[in-house]
Amino acid sequence: xKPFTYEKASSPAQAATAVARERGAKFIAxxxxxxxxxxxxxxxxxxxxxINGLGLDAIAPTDEGGLRVGALVRNTDLAADxxxxxxxxxxxxxxxxxxxGQLRNKATTAGNLLQRTRCPYFYDTHQACNKRLxxxxxxxxxxxxxxxxxxxxxNACIAVHPSDMAVAMRxxxxxxxxxxxxxxxxxxxxxxxxxxxxSTPHVENVLAAAELITAVTLPKPVGGTHVYxxxxxxxxxxxxxVSVAAVLQPDGSGRVALGGVAPMPWRVEAAEANLPKGAKxxxxxxxxxxxxxxxxxxxxxxVERTLGAVIADAGA
Amino acid sequence: MDITDQLNISRRGFLKxxxxxxxxxxxxxxxxxxxxxxxxxxxVTQQVAMEVNGKPATLSLDTRTTLLDALREHMHLTGxxxxxxHGQCGACTVLVDGRRINSCLTLAxxxxxxxxxxxxxxxxxxxxxxxxxxxxxxxxxxCGYCTPGQICSAVGVLDExxxxxxxxxxxxxxxxxxxxxxxxxxxxxGNICRCGAYSNIVEAIxxxxxxxx
Numbered sequence: 001x002k003p004f005t006y007e008k009a010s011s012p013a014q015a016a017t018a019v020a021r022e023r024g025a026k027f028i029a030x031x032x033x034x035x036x037x038x039x040x041x042x043x044x045x046x047x048x049x050x051i052n053g054l055g056l057d058a059i060a061p062t063d064e065g066g067l068r069v070g071a072l073v074r075n076t077d078l079a080a081d082x083x084x085x086x087x088x089x090x091x092x093x094x095x096x097x098x099x100x101g102q103l104r105n106k107a108t109t110a111g112n113l114l115q116r117t118r119c120p121y122f123y124d125t126h127q128a129c130n131k132r133l134x135x136x137x138x139x140x141x142x143x144x145x146x147x148x149x150x151x152x153x154x155n156a157c158i159a160v161h162p163s164d165m166a167v168a169m170r171x172x173x174x175x176x177x178x179x180x181x182x183x184x185x186x187x188x189x190x191x192x193x194x195x196x197x198x199s200t201p202h203v204e205n206v207l208a209a210a211e212l213i214t215a216v217t218l219p220k221p222v223g224g225t226h227v228y229x230x231x232x233x234x235x236x237x238x239x240x241x242v243s244v245a246a247v248l249q250p251d252g253s254g255r256v257a258l259g260g261v262a263p264m265p266w267r268v269e270a271a272e273a274n275l276p277k278g279a280k281x282x283x284x285x286x287x288x289x290x291x292x293x294x295x296x297x298x299x300x301x302x303v304e305r306t307l308g309a310v311i312a313d314a315g316a
Numbered sequence: 317m318d319i320t321d322q323l324n325i326s327r328r329g330f331l332k333x334x335x336x337x338x339x340x341x342x343x344x345x346x347x348x349x350x351x352x353x354x355x356x357x358x359x360v361t362q363q364v365a366m367e368v369n370g371k372p373a374t375l376s377l378d379t380r381t382t383l384l385d386a387l388r389e390h391m392h393l394t395g396x397x398x399x400x401x402h403g404q405c406g407a408c409t410v411l412v413d414g415r416r417i418n419s420c421l422t423l424a425x426x427x428x429x430x431x432x433x434x435x436x437x438x439x440x441x442x443x444x445x446x447x448x449x450x451x452x453x454x455x456x457x458x459c460g461y462c463t464p465g466q467i468c469s470a471v472g473v474l475d476e477x478x479x480x481x482x483x484x485x486x487x488x489x490x491x492x493x494x495x496x497x498x499x500x501x502x503x504x505x506g507n508i509c510r511c512g513a514y515s516n517i518v519e520a521i522x523x524x525x526x527x528x529x
Contacts, residue, residue: 001380003357006425032421035382036402046357048379050426076415080481085489096484100506101473103403105415106422236484236505 002044008053012214013183015051020181020210022047027212029072030106032099033115040123042116042132056214059083065220068177071110071213075099075165078109087221090245093228094168100237110213113166113176113193114205117159117263118239119148130156131201146295147241152262153291157201161194161264162239168228169216170265171245171257177215180208187217194264201263224249225314229306230259242302248314252276256307258286261299279308366430368393369437377424384408386424387434395435395464399508406507409465409472410434416472418506435464438471447471450520458511466507470521473503495525 009015009027019025025047028034037043056070059081067088069078078084079095099107121127121139128137140148140158148158169190176188194205207213224247232238240260248254254275257267271285283304290300365374368391375390384401387393387410396419399407403421410419411433439445447467450456457463477499482489485502493499500518509517 003359004379005360006362006379006423008428028423028426031423031426032403032418035421035423039401048423052426076476076481080479085482089489092482092489093484096482096486100403100406101476101483101503102406102409102416102418102469102506103421105472106417236502 001038002041002046004045005047006050007047008050010053012051012054012056012179012212013181015049015054016179016181016210016212018047018049019212025049025210027051029108030074030111032103032107033111037116037123040125042123042125051212062217066218069109069216069218071108071215073109075104075107075109075112076101078165079104088168088172088218088226090171090226090228090247091165091168091218093226094164094243094245097228097230097240097243098164109165109216110176112163113169113213113216115161115163115166116204118162119159120144122159131159131197134200134202141293144295145293147239147260148293148296149262150290150292150296150299151266151287152196152264154197154199154201156199157197157263158293159197159201159263160260161204161262163265164228164230164240164243164259166190167243167245167257167259167265169218170267171247171255172222173219175217175219176213177217178207178211178213180211185214190216190265191267197263204263222247222255224254227310227314229310229313231302231306242299242306244303244306244310246307246310246314248275248311254314256282256286258303261287261303275311279304279311283307362425364425364428366424366427366432368432369434375424379423379425381424382420383410383412383422383424383427383432384419387419387432393434393436396468397461397464399462399465404508405462405465406469407462407465409468409507411468411472414475416469433468435467438467445471446524447521450523451517454516454520454523455513456517456520457509457513462507462509462511466504466509466517469504469507470517470524473500473521474525476503495522497522500525 024045026045028048028050057072058070060068062068075095079092085092119140121129122132127139130138138157149160174190176193179185195203227246230240230243232240243259245257246254255272257265268286271282274281274285287300360379361376362379363376384398387396396410397407399405401420403418408418408420409416412430439448447470477493477495480493482493483499483502485498500521
C-alpha cells in the first residue's frame, strides 16, 4: 500500500471539498473494496477522506411514498429493514445473495453501487487492462473470459459490474442523490448513472470529480412478486455468472434486470413487453447484439434458463 | 459476434505500449499500476484510541495499518489470524461494536472510539466462551488456524439471527429469522476452513444455539 494522509469529514459538502483539494484523493466508507485494491496498488490515493461519521445512515420515508436510503446504510441493515423486506423484497434478496456476512456488515449502499469490477486482469498488475491503465490493452479479450460481459462491451473492455444490489436498484428505478464540492446537489436516475466502457472503460459512471453520493432513493412500492435468482460457481459467497432480478405482476407484466452479463446492471425496458411470451422472447431482446467469447457464450442460454425459472417460480 | 478476433489489434497496441514503457522507464513491461502518478510519498503516522477486549488502547500508527495488523503487530493479540488479507477467508474476523467484520479490510485509524472484541476477549483457557468449549468438544478444527475467526463469526451469526437479519436461504423474508443448519452454513460462508472441519463446526455452533453447551 502506498502511504496516504487521512482525515475524518465533518459534513458531506466538506468531504467533497476535501477530496477535490488533492488530485487522486478518495472517499472511504466501508472500505471493503477500496482497501482490497489499495493493498495490490491498483488504487493508490494520496489522501483518504473518511465519511463514516456523517450520519448518512438512516432509511426514511420520502414525500413521494418511497424511501430514502442513506449512503452509509450498511448492506446488512438495508437487507434487514422491515420496510425493505415488505415492499422492496427484491433488494433484500439481492443484498443477501452478495458477499459474506462480515462484508455486508461493513459495505455501504453507495459503496456497493461504486464497486469496481472483479475481472482478474484488472486485479493483476502484470496484465494489460484499459480500466486500470488506460491505453494498455485488454488481456481479458484473449484471456480467460468465462465470467466476463456479453452485452454493453467494447473492444477496450469486457469487464462485468459485480454488484447484486445495483441490479435490484435498477429494476426498482432507484435514483442516486449527490453533493458536489460547491454544495450543489443533484438526483441521478440509476438508468443514467452508469456508463458503458466504450473507449474509456476507466470512466464507470457520471459522477463528477469529488462528487459524493449522499443517498439512494426508492420510488413508491410497485407490488408484485419479487425474485432475485443468482447463478454462481458456489452456492454462497461467489460473484454471479448470471443473475436475474424480476418484479412480476399477476397480469403477466413486470420488470427484469440482469447481473453478471454487462459492465452495468442490465435492463432493457422494451424487452419487458415480451414477458407474457416467455423467457426466450425476453432474452432475445435483452441480449440483442450480444458479443460473446467462446468461453462466455454459455451465458446467453444461462440467462434464458434462469429467467425461465424466475417466471415459473413467480407463477407457482 | 465473437470478439476474440479483435485480439490481434489489441495485441499490436499492447506491444507498442510495452516497447514505449520499456524505453522510457526500463522497467519490466506492464508493471504500471494505478492511474494516479506514482510519486514517492513519506509514511504518515496518526494516533487512534479504541477499546480492545474491554481495555483502552491508544496507538500511534502508520495510516496504512489495518485493524488486523494493529491487533497482531502492535497489541500482540495474535489470536486473530491473517489468512488471505483480502476479506476472502474470514480468519481475521473480529467483533467491532458487536458486529463481525473482516479486520483485514478496515484501517485502524477508522476505529477511533470503537469497541473491539477478539478471540482473547471472548474467553480464557480457564473460563472458555461456550463456543470455544463447544469447538473443543466437537473437534471443530484440525490445524486451528481459522478457528478464532470461525468463533468470532459464530458469535456474530447467532446475534444476527436474534436481531432478525435475513439470509440468502431464508425462505420467507417477511417472517422472523430462525436458526437452522442451512441458515448456519449460509451465514458462515465467509469463513473458510481448509482442513474441512465444517460438519463439526456446524455441530459445535448448533449445540451452543440450543443451549446444550
